[in-house]
Amino acid sequence: MSRSPSLHPLARVEAFTARVGIRLPILLAPMAGACPPSLSIAVANAGGMGACGAALMPPDSIASWAKNFRAQSSGQFQINLWTPDPPPLRDAEAEKRQREFLARWGPSVSPEMGDSVLPDFEALCRAAVAARPKAISSIMGLFASEYVGELKEKGILWLATATTVEEARAAEAAGADAVIAQGMEAGGHRGAFRAEDAESHMVGLMALLPQIADAVSIPVIAAGAIADGRAVAATLILGASAVLIGTAFLRSPEAQLNAACAERLGRTDSHQTALTRAFTGRLARGIRNRFIDAAAAPDAPPAAPYSVQRGYTRPMREEATRSGDTDRMQMWAGQAARLAQAQPAAEIVQRIWSEARQFLQS
Numbered sequence: 001m002s003r004s005p006s007l008h009p010l011a012r013v014e015a016f017t018a019r020v021g022i023r024l025p026i027l028l029a030p031m032a033g034a035c036p037p038s039l040s041i042a043v044a045n046a047g048g049m050g051a052c053g054a055a056l057m058p059p060d061s062i063a064s065w066a067k068n069f070r071a072q073s074s075g076q077f078q079i080n081l082w083t084p085d086p087p088p089l090r091d092a093e094a095e096k097r098q099r100e101f102l103a104r105w106g107p108s109v110s111p112e113m114g115d116s117v118l119p120d121f122e123a124l125c126r127a128a129v130a131a132r133p134k135a136i137s138s139i140m141g142l143f144a145s146e147y148v149g150e151l152k153e154k155g156i157l158w159l160a161t162a163t164t165v166e167e168a169r170a171a172e173a174a175g176a177d178a179v180i181a182q183g184m185e186a187g188g189h190r191g192a193f194r195a196e197d198a199e200s201h202m203v204g205l206m207a208l209l210p211q212i213a214d215a216v217s218i219p220v221i222a223a224g225a226i227a228d229g230r231a232v233a234a235t236l237i238l239g240a241s242a243v244l245i246g247t248a249f250l251r252s253p254e255a256q257l258n259a260a261c262a263e264r265l266g267r268t269d270s271h272q273t274a275l276t277r278a279f280t281g282r283l284a285r286g287i288r289n290r291f292i293d294a295a296a297a298p299d300a301p302p303a304a305p306y307s308v309q310r311g312y313t314r315p316m317r318e319e320a321t322r323s324g325d326t327d328r329m330q331m332w333a334g335q336a337a338r339l340a341q342a343q344p345a346a347e348i349v350q351r352i353w354s355e356a357r358q359f360l361q362s
């Protein structure tokens with residue numbers, strides 16, 4: 001896909017939506033663990049694009065996700081994969097201190113919990129292609145050239161997440177069909193290609209988006225704290241061809257979010273999210289709570305690397321979710337959480353787009 005930067009934003013939108021086979025330039029953000037088919041169905045039937053956050057799914061469940069989607073929508077969806085990090089460097093002494101710290105917040109944690117294995121990446125890649133989505137997106141890195149070749153051969157678009165101009169350029173050079181520019185406002189994990197760069201690569205969308213748009217010739221999809229028509233219009237003017245929205249859909253009934261988390265989301269001000277490694281070991285933005293604050297204290301032990309830390313926090317996270325305890329719950333959300341409305345997802349899509357059009361046409 002190529003993009004002419006000189007086009008009027010609405011002409012750019014039209015070129016992108018025609019290529020992707022959607023009516024509106026609104027893409028549901030892939031959200032591992034928070035992307036039930038119901039949410040994608042609602043967004044796609046309203047004219048946008050659905051998303052399956054497949055990073056943590058057993059590979060064979062991707063097919064049933066796609067089947068569920070297709071039973072109720074003839075619209076489009078993407079499947080999202082996390083490119084794997086190098087094997088984590090383990091530090092037995094530091095991990096012991098981390099387990100002792102976590103035992104003060106939930107059930108005791110055994111050393112083996114740090115060894116929990118992620119779904120096999122190759123199997124996920126195969127299952128994603130077999131589901132024949134319109135697009136497969138990457139985060140945390142780039143796909144290998146053989147896989148990119150396979151996607152091109154099968155007519156599946158590659159949407160590559162980038163958090164810096166440099167990553168966006170690398171994605172275009174590797175054959176990406178579009179770049180998702182993930183601003184630092186975004187909810188969930190940071191997409192920095194190298195986990196250790198995440199803290200120092202914090203660029204807000206207002207700065208990131210126009211610079212990526214200048215640097216690449218493929219379409220750019222804006223992500224991070226986009227929750228209403230003002231933000232959509234602004235990002236399209238800054239050079240985006242479409243937007244990717246996560247947090248603003250999380251209070252819709254179709255998202256089926258934990259009730260305590262959904263309630264908390266609706267009263268989270270823009271300064272009340274935080275970036276933390278404390279839940280998974282990879283930097284991510286979520287609603288600030290007592291656990292995140294305690295883990296950030298100067299005397300707290302450092303988080304273990306991804307996905308060791310994810311394994312260690314699992315008992316606490318599960319207990320917190322079951323009991324609705326938001327002091328310990330993992331609640332990924334972006335800086336515009338307060339703007340998320342408890343409204344059916346289709347109405348959110350329609351409201352946001354009709355507001356945006358008014359700004360762009362006047």
Ligand SMILES: Cc1cc2nc3c(=O)[nH]c(=O)nc-3n(C[C@H](O)[C@H](O)[C@H](O)COP(=O)(O)O)c2cc1C
Pocket residue numbers: 029030031032033034053054055080138139161182185186187188189223224225226244245246247248332333334335336
């Ligand atoms: C609950 C949650 C889970 C997420 N999981 C993923 C994921 O699995 N893969 C991914 O590429 N991005 C993930 N993200 C990031 C989103 O794709 C997107 O960048 C972000 O939601 C945009 O910012 P916003 O939440 O402010 O709209 C997640 C975000 C949230 C809120």
